[in-house]
Amino acid sequence: MRAIRVAAFGGIENLTLESNYPLPAVGKKEVLIKVSAAGVNPVETYIRSGMFALLPELPYTPGSDAAGVVQEVGSEVTRFKKGDRVCTVRTLTGSYAEYTTAEDKFVVHLSDKLSFAQGAAIGIPYYTAVKALQIRAKARSGERCLIHGASGAVGIAAIQFAKAMGLHVIGTAGTKEGMALVKNTGADLVFNHREDGYVKAIQDAIGGVDIILEMASHVNLQRDLDLVNTRGRVVVIGCRGNIEINPTSTMAKESCIMGVNLMEVTDEDFHEMHHVIRTGMEVGWLDPKVSKVYPLGEAKTAQHDVINNQGTTGKLVLDTTK
Structure with missing residues:
Protein backbone atom coordinates (compact mmCIF):
# COMPACT_ATOMS: atom_id res chain seq x y z
CA MET A 1 0.00 0.00 0.00
CA GLY A 123 -12.15 13.01 14.66
CA ILE A 124 -9.93 15.52 16.44
CA PRO A 125 -12.09 18.61 15.74
CA TYR A 126 -15.43 17.27 16.97
CA TYR A 127 -14.12 15.16 19.82
CA THR A 128 -12.07 18.15 21.00
CA ALA A 129 -15.15 20.38 20.85
CA VAL A 130 -17.25 17.87 22.79
CA LYS A 131 -14.59 17.30 25.43
CA ALA A 132 -13.96 21.05 25.79
CA LEU A 133 -17.59 22.06 26.19
CA GLN A 134 -19.29 19.08 27.82
CA ILE A 135 -16.61 17.28 29.79
CA ARG A 136 -14.18 20.06 30.76
CA ALA A 137 -16.19 23.32 30.84
CA LYS A 138 -19.47 21.59 31.72
CA ALA A 139 -21.38 24.13 29.64
CA ARG A 140 -25.00 24.83 30.47
CA SER A 141 -27.78 25.97 28.17
CA GLY A 142 -28.05 29.76 28.06
CA GLU A 143 -24.38 30.45 28.83
CA ARG A 144 -22.32 32.73 26.61
CA CYS A 145 -19.43 31.05 24.82
CA LEU A 146 -16.65 32.86 22.93
CA ILE A 147 -14.80 30.74 20.38
CA HIS A 148 -11.53 32.58 19.85
CA GLY A 149 -10.50 31.51 16.35
CA ALA A 150 -13.74 29.97 15.16
CA SER A 151 -13.21 29.50 11.42
CA GLY A 152 -10.89 26.48 11.67
CA ALA A 153 -11.97 22.86 11.94
CA VAL A 154 -12.19 22.80 15.75
CA GLY A 155 -13.90 26.18 15.80
CA ILE A 156 -16.57 25.11 13.32
CA ALA A 157 -17.19 21.92 15.30
CA ALA A 158 -17.43 23.94 18.50
CA ILE A 159 -19.97 26.37 17.03
CA GLN A 160 -22.19 23.51 15.90
CA PHE A 161 -22.02 21.67 19.22
CA ALA A 162 -22.41 24.83 21.29
CA LYS A 163 -25.57 25.78 19.42
CA ALA A 164 -26.89 22.23 19.86
CA MET A 165 -26.31 22.66 23.61
CA GLY A 166 -28.28 25.90 23.67
CA LEU A 167 -25.35 28.28 24.17
CA HIS A 168 -25.15 31.87 22.95
CA VAL A 169 -22.12 31.75 20.63
CA ILE A 170 -19.67 34.53 19.84
CA GLY A 171 -17.01 33.69 17.26
CA THR A 172 -13.90 35.42 15.97
CA ALA A 173 -12.05 35.06 12.68
CA GLY A 174 -9.31 36.96 10.87
CA THR A 175 -10.73 37.37 7.37
CA LYS A 176 -14.02 38.33 5.75
CA GLU A 177 -14.33 34.79 4.39
CA GLY A 178 -13.71 33.31 7.82
CA MET A 179 -16.20 35.65 9.46
CA ALA A 180 -18.83 34.71 6.88
CA LEU A 181 -18.24 30.99 7.52
CA VAL A 182 -18.50 31.49 11.28
CA LYS A 183 -21.74 33.42 10.89
CA ASN A 184 -23.22 30.92 8.43
CA THR A 185 -22.29 28.04 10.74
CA GLY A 186 -24.49 29.51 13.45
CA ALA A 187 -22.58 32.02 15.59
CA ASP A 188 -24.85 34.69 17.05
CA LEU A 189 -22.15 37.39 16.89
CA VAL A 190 -18.90 37.51 14.90
CA PHE A 191 -15.85 39.75 15.39
CA ASN A 192 -12.56 40.18 13.52
CA HIS A 193 -9.74 39.38 15.93
CA ARG A 194 -7.26 41.25 13.75
CA GLU A 195 -9.01 44.55 14.25
CA ASP A 196 -7.82 46.86 17.02
CA GLY A 197 -10.40 47.17 19.75
CA TYR A 198 -12.28 43.96 19.01
CA VAL A 199 -12.13 42.89 22.66
CA LYS A 200 -13.77 46.15 23.73
CA ALA A 201 -16.33 45.69 20.96
CA ILE A 202 -17.25 42.30 22.43
CA GLN A 203 -17.50 43.81 25.91
CA ASP A 204 -19.65 46.66 24.63
CA ALA A 205 -21.95 44.22 22.82
CA ILE A 206 -22.52 41.61 25.53
CA GLY A 207 -20.42 42.44 28.58
CA GLY A 208 -18.53 39.27 29.43
CA VAL A 209 -18.68 35.59 28.54
CA ASP A 210 -18.98 32.44 30.63
CA ILE A 211 -16.81 30.12 28.53
CA ILE A 212 -13.94 30.81 26.13
CA LEU A 213 -12.53 28.17 23.80
CA GLU A 214 -9.04 29.41 22.97
CA MET A 215 -7.17 28.27 19.84
CA ALA A 216 -4.17 30.62 20.26
CA SER A 217 -3.55 30.99 23.98
CA HIS A 218 0.01 32.19 23.37
CA VAL A 219 -1.58 35.36 21.96
CA ASN A 220 -4.94 35.73 23.66
CA LEU A 221 -4.84 34.30 27.18
CA GLN A 222 -4.69 37.64 29.02
CA ARG A 223 -7.48 39.00 26.82
CA ASP A 224 -9.51 35.93 27.70
CA LEU A 225 -9.04 36.52 31.42
CA ASP A 226 -10.22 40.11 30.94
CA LEU A 227 -13.30 38.98 28.99
CA VAL A 228 -14.46 36.05 31.06
CA ASN A 229 -17.18 36.49 33.68
CA THR A 230 -16.96 35.68 37.38
CA ARG A 231 -16.42 31.92 37.75
CA GLY A 232 -15.97 31.68 33.99
CA ARG A 233 -13.88 29.01 32.27
CA VAL A 234 -11.10 29.51 29.72
CA VAL A 235 -10.44 26.27 27.84
CA VAL A 236 -7.01 26.13 26.18
CA ILE A 237 -7.19 24.13 22.95
CA GLY A 238 -4.21 25.56 21.05
CA CYS A 239 -0.84 27.07 22.05
CA ARG A 240 2.35 27.67 20.07
CA GLY A 241 4.50 29.49 22.61
CA ASN A 242 4.75 31.21 25.96
CA ILE A 243 2.69 34.11 27.28
CA GLU A 244 2.85 36.26 30.41
CA ILE A 245 -0.41 36.77 32.28
CA ASN A 246 -1.51 38.64 35.39
CA PRO A 247 -2.87 35.99 37.81
CA THR A 248 -4.90 38.61 39.69
CA SER A 249 -7.29 38.53 36.74
CA THR A 250 -8.31 34.99 37.58
CA MET A 251 -8.10 35.48 41.35
CA ALA A 252 -10.53 38.38 41.37
CA LYS A 253 -13.11 36.59 39.24
CA GLU A 254 -12.46 33.08 40.55
CA SER A 255 -12.16 32.09 36.93
CA CYS A 256 -10.54 28.88 35.75
CA ILE A 257 -7.99 28.07 33.04
CA MET A 258 -8.12 24.46 31.87
CA GLY A 259 -6.61 22.46 29.04
CA VAL A 260 -7.95 19.85 26.64
CA ASN A 261 -5.96 16.79 25.55
CA LEU A 262 -7.53 13.92 23.65
CA MET A 263 -4.69 11.67 24.77
CA GLU A 264 -6.00 12.03 28.34
CA VAL A 265 -9.43 10.46 27.93
CA THR A 266 -11.03 7.68 29.96
CA ASP A 267 -13.14 4.94 28.42
CA GLU A 268 -16.13 6.60 30.10
CA ASP A 269 -15.28 9.91 28.41
CA PHE A 270 -15.01 8.20 25.02
CA HIS A 271 -18.35 6.49 25.52
CA GLU A 272 -19.91 9.88 26.31
CA MET A 273 -18.26 11.57 23.31
CA HIS A 274 -19.18 8.72 20.94
CA HIS A 275 -22.82 9.14 21.98
CA VAL A 276 -22.71 12.88 21.25
CA ILE A 277 -21.04 12.35 17.85
CA ARG A 278 -23.48 9.63 16.79
CA THR A 279 -26.43 11.77 17.87
CA GLY A 280 -25.01 14.75 15.99
CA MET A 281 -24.82 12.73 12.80
CA GLU A 282 -28.35 11.39 13.27
CA VAL A 283 -30.09 14.68 14.06
CA GLY A 284 -27.96 16.71 11.68
CA TRP A 285 -26.18 19.35 13.72
CA LEU A 286 -22.83 17.68 12.98
CA ASP A 287 -21.89 19.05 9.55
CA PRO A 288 -18.12 19.12 8.90
Whole structure:
Protein backbone atom coordinates (compact mmCIF):
# COMPACT_ATOMS: atom_id res chain seq x y z
CA MET A 1 0.00 0.00 0.00
CA ARG A 2 0.97 3.66 -0.26
CA ALA A 3 1.74 5.46 3.00
CA ILE A 4 3.41 8.63 4.21
CA ARG A 5 6.35 7.78 6.46
CA VAL A 6 8.48 9.85 8.83
CA ALA A 7 11.96 8.50 9.57
CA ALA A 8 13.28 11.47 11.59
CA PHE A 9 11.74 14.35 13.48
CA GLY A 10 12.10 17.71 11.79
CA GLY A 11 10.72 19.70 8.87
CA ILE A 12 8.11 18.77 6.29
CA GLU A 13 10.88 17.40 4.07
CA ASN A 14 10.84 14.38 6.40
CA LEU A 15 7.41 13.35 5.08
CA THR A 16 8.05 10.74 2.40
CA LEU A 17 5.63 8.71 0.28
CA GLU A 18 6.32 4.96 0.20
CA SER A 19 4.56 2.96 -2.52
CA ASN A 20 5.02 -0.62 -1.29
CA TYR A 21 4.55 -0.43 2.45
CA PRO A 22 3.03 -3.62 3.94
CA LEU A 23 -0.56 -3.72 5.15
CA PRO A 24 -0.84 -3.64 8.95
CA ALA A 25 -1.83 -6.77 10.84
CA VAL A 26 -5.16 -6.80 12.68
CA GLY A 27 -5.33 -7.54 16.40
CA LYS A 28 -8.25 -9.27 18.08
CA LYS A 29 -9.85 -5.98 19.21
CA GLU A 30 -8.90 -4.02 16.11
CA VAL A 31 -10.41 -2.96 12.80
CA LEU A 32 -8.62 -2.76 9.44
CA ILE A 33 -9.93 0.17 7.41
CA LYS A 34 -9.42 0.92 3.74
CA VAL A 35 -8.91 4.66 4.05
CA SER A 36 -10.60 7.01 1.60
CA ALA A 37 -9.75 10.27 3.36
CA ALA A 38 -7.47 11.37 6.20
CA GLY A 39 -7.79 14.54 8.24
CA VAL A 40 -4.81 16.89 8.60
CA ASN A 41 -4.45 18.47 12.05
CA PRO A 42 -1.97 20.97 13.54
CA VAL A 43 -0.94 18.45 16.19
CA GLU A 44 0.52 16.23 13.47
CA THR A 45 2.98 19.00 12.57
CA TYR A 46 4.02 19.35 16.23
CA ILE A 47 4.65 15.60 16.43
CA ARG A 48 6.53 15.50 13.13
CA SER A 49 8.77 18.37 14.24
CA GLY A 50 9.50 16.61 17.55
CA MET A 51 7.85 19.40 19.56
CA PHE A 52 5.21 17.39 21.39
CA ALA A 53 5.04 15.75 24.81
CA LEU A 54 4.19 12.28 23.47
CA LEU A 55 6.23 11.21 20.46
CA PRO A 56 5.89 7.96 18.46
CA GLU A 57 8.72 5.58 17.79
CA LEU A 58 10.47 6.21 14.48
CA PRO A 59 9.68 5.55 11.72
CA TYR A 60 5.94 6.14 11.78
CA THR A 61 2.93 7.12 9.66
CA PRO A 62 1.21 10.37 10.78
CA GLY A 63 -2.48 10.90 11.34
CA SER A 64 -5.32 9.90 13.63
CA ASP A 65 -8.45 10.94 11.71
CA ALA A 66 -9.49 8.51 8.96
CA ALA A 67 -12.68 7.69 7.09
CA GLY A 68 -13.25 4.68 4.90
CA VAL A 69 -14.62 1.15 4.73
CA VAL A 70 -13.95 -1.75 7.10
CA GLN A 71 -11.93 -4.49 5.38
CA GLU A 72 -11.36 -6.87 8.29
CA VAL A 73 -12.19 -7.10 11.99
CA GLY A 74 -10.45 -8.85 14.85
CA SER A 75 -11.84 -11.95 16.51
CA GLU A 76 -13.30 -10.02 19.47
CA VAL A 77 -14.85 -7.15 17.48
CA THR A 78 -18.65 -7.26 17.44
CA ARG A 79 -19.76 -3.70 16.57
CA PHE A 80 -18.32 -3.65 13.04
CA LYS A 81 -18.24 -5.88 9.99
CA LYS A 82 -16.59 -5.83 6.58
CA GLY A 83 -18.15 -3.16 4.37
CA ASP A 84 -19.17 -0.76 7.15
CA ARG A 85 -18.54 2.95 6.52
CA VAL A 86 -16.58 4.27 9.50
CA CYS A 87 -14.43 7.09 10.80
CA THR A 88 -11.80 7.19 13.55
CA VAL A 89 -10.62 9.54 16.26
CA ARG A 90 -7.40 7.58 16.85
CA THR A 91 -5.47 4.99 14.86
CA LEU A 92 -2.75 2.51 15.68
CA THR A 93 -0.81 2.70 12.42
CA GLY A 94 -1.52 6.23 11.14
CA SER A 95 -4.15 7.60 8.79
CA TYR A 96 -1.91 9.08 6.06
CA ALA A 97 -2.10 5.75 4.24
CA GLU A 98 -4.34 3.60 2.06
CA TYR A 99 -5.03 1.27 5.00
CA THR A 100 -4.94 1.75 8.76
CA THR A 101 -5.83 -0.16 11.90
CA ALA A 102 -7.62 1.20 14.95
CA GLU A 103 -8.89 -0.19 18.23
CA ASP A 104 -12.61 -0.74 17.83
CA LYS A 105 -13.38 1.64 20.74
CA PHE A 106 -11.94 4.52 18.68
CA VAL A 107 -14.08 3.79 15.61
CA VAL A 108 -17.57 5.14 14.86
CA HIS A 109 -20.05 4.28 12.12
CA LEU A 110 -20.14 7.06 9.51
CA SER A 111 -23.57 8.31 8.51
CA ASP A 112 -24.56 7.88 4.87
CA LYS A 113 -25.40 11.59 4.95
CA LEU A 114 -21.70 12.44 5.12
CA SER A 115 -18.92 12.01 2.56
CA PHE A 116 -15.64 10.32 3.42
CA ALA A 117 -13.93 13.73 3.32
CA GLN A 118 -16.42 14.97 5.91
CA GLY A 119 -15.87 11.79 7.92
CA ALA A 120 -12.14 12.53 8.01
CA ALA A 121 -12.99 15.97 9.40
CA ILE A 122 -14.83 14.58 12.43
CA GLY A 123 -12.15 13.01 14.66
CA ILE A 124 -9.93 15.52 16.44
CA PRO A 125 -12.09 18.61 15.74
CA TYR A 126 -15.43 17.27 16.97
CA TYR A 127 -14.12 15.16 19.82
CA THR A 128 -12.07 18.15 21.00
CA ALA A 129 -15.15 20.38 20.85
CA VAL A 130 -17.25 17.87 22.79
CA LYS A 131 -14.59 17.30 25.43
CA ALA A 132 -13.96 21.05 25.79
CA LEU A 133 -17.59 22.06 26.19
CA GLN A 134 -19.29 19.08 27.82
CA ILE A 135 -16.61 17.28 29.79
CA ARG A 136 -14.18 20.06 30.76
CA ALA A 137 -16.19 23.32 30.84
CA LYS A 138 -19.47 21.59 31.72
CA ALA A 139 -21.38 24.13 29.64
CA ARG A 140 -25.00 24.83 30.47
CA SER A 141 -27.78 25.97 28.17
CA GLY A 142 -28.05 29.76 28.06
CA GLU A 143 -24.38 30.45 28.83
CA ARG A 144 -22.32 32.73 26.61
CA CYS A 145 -19.43 31.05 24.82
CA LEU A 146 -16.65 32.86 22.93
CA ILE A 147 -14.80 30.74 20.38
CA HIS A 148 -11.53 32.58 19.85
CA GLY A 149 -10.50 31.51 16.35
CA ALA A 150 -13.74 29.97 15.16
CA SER A 151 -13.21 29.50 11.42
CA GLY A 152 -10.89 26.48 11.67
CA ALA A 153 -11.97 22.86 11.94
CA VAL A 154 -12.19 22.80 15.75
CA GLY A 155 -13.90 26.18 15.80
CA ILE A 156 -16.57 25.11 13.32
CA ALA A 157 -17.19 21.92 15.30
CA ALA A 158 -17.43 23.94 18.50
CA ILE A 159 -19.97 26.37 17.03
CA GLN A 160 -22.19 23.51 15.90
CA PHE A 161 -22.02 21.67 19.22
CA ALA A 162 -22.41 24.83 21.29
CA LYS A 163 -25.57 25.78 19.42
CA ALA A 164 -26.89 22.23 19.86
CA MET A 165 -26.31 22.66 23.61
CA GLY A 166 -28.28 25.90 23.67
CA LEU A 167 -25.35 28.28 24.17
CA HIS A 168 -25.15 31.87 22.95
CA VAL A 169 -22.12 31.75 20.63
CA ILE A 170 -19.67 34.53 19.84
CA GLY A 171 -17.01 33.69 17.26
CA THR A 172 -13.90 35.42 15.97
CA ALA A 173 -12.05 35.06 12.68
CA GLY A 174 -9.31 36.96 10.87
CA THR A 175 -10.73 37.37 7.37
CA LYS A 176 -14.02 38.33 5.75
CA GLU A 177 -14.33 34.79 4.39
CA GLY A 178 -13.71 33.31 7.82
CA MET A 179 -16.20 35.65 9.46
CA ALA A 180 -18.83 34.71 6.88
CA LEU A 181 -18.24 30.99 7.52
CA VAL A 182 -18.50 31.49 11.28
CA LYS A 183 -21.74 33.42 10.89
CA ASN A 184 -23.22 30.92 8.43
CA THR A 185 -22.29 28.04 10.74
CA GLY A 186 -24.49 29.51 13.45
CA ALA A 187 -22.58 32.02 15.59
CA ASP A 188 -24.85 34.69 17.05
CA LEU A 189 -22.15 37.39 16.89
CA VAL A 190 -18.90 37.51 14.90
CA PHE A 191 -15.85 39.75 15.39
CA ASN A 192 -12.56 40.18 13.52
CA HIS A 193 -9.74 39.38 15.93
CA ARG A 194 -7.26 41.25 13.75
CA GLU A 195 -9.01 44.55 14.25
CA ASP A 196 -7.82 46.86 17.02
CA GLY A 197 -10.40 47.17 19.75
CA TYR A 198 -12.28 43.96 19.01
CA VAL A 199 -12.13 42.89 22.66
CA LYS A 200 -13.77 46.15 23.73
CA ALA A 201 -16.33 45.69 20.96
CA ILE A 202 -17.25 42.30 22.43
CA GLN A 203 -17.50 43.81 25.91
CA ASP A 204 -19.65 46.66 24.63
CA ALA A 205 -21.95 44.22 22.82
CA ILE A 206 -22.52 41.61 25.53
CA GLY A 207 -20.42 42.44 28.58
CA GLY A 208 -18.53 39.27 29.43
CA VAL A 209 -18.68 35.59 28.54
CA ASP A 210 -18.98 32.44 30.63
CA ILE A 211 -16.81 30.12 28.53
CA ILE A 212 -13.94 30.81 26.13
CA LEU A 213 -12.53 28.17 23.80
CA GLU A 214 -9.04 29.41 22.97
CA MET A 215 -7.17 28.27 19.84
CA ALA A 216 -4.17 30.62 20.26
CA SER A 217 -3.55 30.99 23.98
CA HIS A 218 0.01 32.19 23.37
CA VAL A 219 -1.58 35.36 21.96
CA ASN A 220 -4.94 35.73 23.66
CA LEU A 221 -4.84 34.30 27.18
CA GLN A 222 -4.69 37.64 29.02
CA ARG A 223 -7.48 39.00 26.82
CA ASP A 224 -9.51 35.93 27.70
CA LEU A 225 -9.04 36.52 31.42
CA ASP A 226 -10.22 40.11 30.94
CA LEU A 227 -13.30 38.98 28.99
CA VAL A 228 -14.46 36.05 31.06
CA ASN A 229 -17.18 36.49 33.68
CA THR A 230 -16.96 35.68 37.38
CA ARG A 231 -16.42 31.92 37.75
CA GLY A 232 -15.97 31.68 33.99
CA ARG A 233 -13.88 29.01 32.27
CA VAL A 234 -11.10 29.51 29.72
CA VAL A 235 -10.44 26.27 27.84
CA VAL A 236 -7.01 26.13 26.18
CA ILE A 237 -7.19 24.13 22.95
CA GLY A 238 -4.21 25.56 21.05
CA CYS A 239 -0.84 27.07 22.05
CA ARG A 240 2.35 27.67 20.07
CA GLY A 241 4.50 29.49 22.61
CA ASN A 242 4.75 31.21 25.96
CA ILE A 243 2.69 34.11 27.28
CA GLU A 244 2.85 36.26 30.41
CA ILE A 245 -0.41 36.77 32.28
CA ASN A 246 -1.51 38.64 35.39
CA PRO A 247 -2.87 35.99 37.81
CA THR A 248 -4.90 38.61 39.69
CA SER A 249 -7.29 38.53 36.74
CA THR A 250 -8.31 34.99 37.58
CA MET A 251 -8.10 35.48 41.35
CA ALA A 252 -10.53 38.38 41.37
CA LYS A 253 -13.11 36.59 39.24
CA GLU A 254 -12.46 33.08 40.55
CA SER A 255 -12.16 32.09 36.93
CA CYS A 256 -10.54 28.88 35.75
CA ILE A 257 -7.99 28.07 33.04
CA MET A 258 -8.12 24.46 31.87
CA GLY A 259 -6.61 22.46 29.04
CA VAL A 260 -7.95 19.85 26.64
CA ASN A 261 -5.96 16.79 25.55
CA LEU A 262 -7.53 13.92 23.65
CA MET A 263 -4.69 11.67 24.77
CA GLU A 264 -6.00 12.03 28.34
CA VAL A 265 -9.43 10.46 27.93
CA THR A 266 -11.03 7.68 29.96
CA ASP A 267 -13.14 4.94 28.42
CA GLU A 268 -16.13 6.60 30.10
CA ASP A 269 -15.28 9.91 28.41
CA PHE A 270 -15.01 8.20 25.02
CA HIS A 271 -18.35 6.49 25.52
CA GLU A 272 -19.91 9.88 26.31
CA MET A 273 -18.26 11.57 23.31
CA HIS A 274 -19.18 8.72 20.94
CA HIS A 275 -22.82 9.14 21.98
CA VAL A 276 -22.71 12.88 21.25
CA ILE A 277 -21.04 12.35 17.85
CA ARG A 278 -23.48 9.63 16.79
CA THR A 279 -26.43 11.77 17.87
CA GLY A 280 -25.01 14.75 15.99
CA MET A 281 -24.82 12.73 12.80
CA GLU A 282 -28.35 11.39 13.27
CA VAL A 283 -30.09 14.68 14.06
CA GLY A 284 -27.96 16.71 11.68
CA TRP A 285 -26.18 19.35 13.72
CA LEU A 286 -22.83 17.68 12.98
CA ASP A 287 -21.89 19.05 9.55
CA PRO A 288 -18.12 19.12 8.90
CA LYS A 289 -16.82 21.86 6.60
CA VAL A 290 -13.98 20.72 4.34
CA SER A 291 -11.81 23.59 3.12
CA LYS A 292 -9.43 21.75 0.76
CA VAL A 293 -8.64 18.20 -0.33
CA TYR A 294 -5.08 17.16 -1.30
CA PRO A 295 -3.82 13.95 -2.94
CA LEU A 296 -1.92 11.71 -0.50
CA GLY A 297 1.35 12.60 -2.20
CA GLU A 298 0.86 16.27 -1.28
CA ALA A 299 0.99 15.67 2.47
CA LYS A 300 3.91 18.10 2.74
CA THR A 301 1.80 20.90 1.27
CA ALA A 302 -1.15 20.01 3.47
CA GLN A 303 0.93 20.09 6.65
CA HIS A 304 2.47 23.40 5.61
CA ASP A 305 -0.96 24.88 4.97
CA VAL A 306 -2.59 23.67 8.18
CA ILE A 307 -0.06 25.69 10.19
CA ASN A 308 0.73 28.64 7.94
CA ASN A 309 -2.54 29.53 6.26
CA GLN A 310 -4.07 32.63 7.81
CA GLY A 311 -7.83 32.91 8.14
CA THR A 312 -8.44 29.16 8.03
CA THR A 313 -11.91 28.19 6.82
CA GLY A 314 -12.60 24.57 7.69
CA LYS A 315 -10.76 21.27 7.55
CA LEU A 316 -7.87 20.14 5.35
CA VAL A 317 -8.11 16.55 4.15
CA LEU A 318 -5.93 14.06 2.25
CA ASP A 319 -7.58 11.94 -0.45
CA THR A 320 -5.76 8.64 0.02
CA THR A 321 -7.20 7.21 -3.20
CA LYS A 322 -5.26 9.72 -5.33
